[in-house]
Amino acid sequence: MMIPFLNLKAPYFDLKREIDDAVDRVLRSGWYIGGPEVESFEVEYASYCNAKYAVGVANGLDALRLALQAMGVGPGDEVIVPSNTYIATWLAVSQCGAIPIAVEPIIGTYNIDPTLIEGAINSRTKVILPVHLYGQPADLDPILSIAKKYELYVLEDGAQAHGAKYKGRRIGAHGDAVAWSFYPGKNLGAMGDGGAITTNNLEIAKKIKMLGNYGSTHKYIHEVKGFNSRLDPLQAAILRTKLKYLDLWNDRRKNIAIQYLNGIKNPALILPVVPAWSDPVWHLFVVRHSSRNNFQDYLSGQGVSTLIHYPIPPHLQSAYLDLNNPRGRFPLAESMADEILSLPIDPYLTDAQIGTVIHLSSEGSITSNEAS
Ligand SMILES: *Cc1c(COP(=O)(O)O)cnc(C)c1O
Secondary structure (H helix, E strand, O other): OOEOOOOOHHHHHHOHHHHHHHHHHHHHHOOOOOOHHHHHHHHHHHHHOOOOEEEEEOOHHHHHHHHHHHOOOOOOOEEEEEOOOOHHHHHHHHHOOOEEEEEOEOOOOOOEOHHHOHHHOOOOEEEEOOEOHHHOOOOHHHHHHHHHHHOOEEEEEOOOOOOOEEOOEEOOOOOOEEEEEOOOOOOOOOOOOOEEEEEOOHHHHHHHHHHHEOOEEEOOEEOOOOOEOOOOHHHHHHHHHHHOOHHHHHHHHHHHHHHHHHHOOOOOEEOOOOOOOEEOOOOOEEEEEOOHHHHHHHHHHOOEOOEOOOOOOHHHOHHHHHHOOOOOOOHHHHHHHHHEEEEOOOOOOOHHHHHHHHHHHOHHHOOOOOOO
């Protein structure tokens, strides 16, 4: 039996009639940039996230960069980021001309360690940028109080956390803004690129909209040298359809996660930790194994597809050699990269497939030859 990591076609064939109707609606409307589908999605997504405003943009990286620019981040500034995130979080900072300052994670939740943030703050720091990695909220309250003390903005990277709750409230407006990606493989995915920012701050929302629309609020009047970064109406119409199913898909992911947490019995595997205040949406189910490559090869030989998120931390990428962060500077991010493995947690997996992953990941099924 082949167990895929993620089947992107499954939600399309599941909702084919509704998605085809949404696409047809846009094609017939003549609104191919902006217009009612984008505006309706912005209203519906803001409401889903318990935020006052949502602004659609072209992708998640742009959402991060435009939000940072709306917060005034520019050359010479510093932004605090996790050491173990996807490189987009760092690139957004670099694209503003600012410097990403990495802070190590808590091992267990894999989110930024709030107790290490103050040590990274100086007079150049402008923003703290926590990532809700793998769909689990970062510990926002201590981050928000540090930001208040030092008068910093908090921008959350929500690209993996659509629908996740921190202390009972959905991610969307705890900090000053949240950047979202609708890359197809995310919990809420478009059928192409897409992104958004949610915020309760009208000034930030307006500024992002202006920056993403050629620096213009009135046609042919340009206040700043802006960009072209807009959410496509076809994607907005598809996202409006899929948003109605997001909670259902997230519930299925949670159900699979509970089966994994309760069912996988293997002392060599370290399972993810969920604090009492956290309601994660399990974008990824990440385990750790000291012989990760052997464990991955073993599962692959049995037909189970797994991935590594991410094999090389940003500071060790060639792209970031200029920051001179040598190997050993962020040892937790480095050891994670060597040990982590993402098990399949696609909502369209069957219970039989989940049972197979549990069986194969459990101690009895792995001989010392196969995974040591
Ligand atoms: C996917 C992702 C992004 C970037 O989103 P794109 O839409 O691909 O630009 C940013 N941050 C994190 C943590 C992500 O997982």
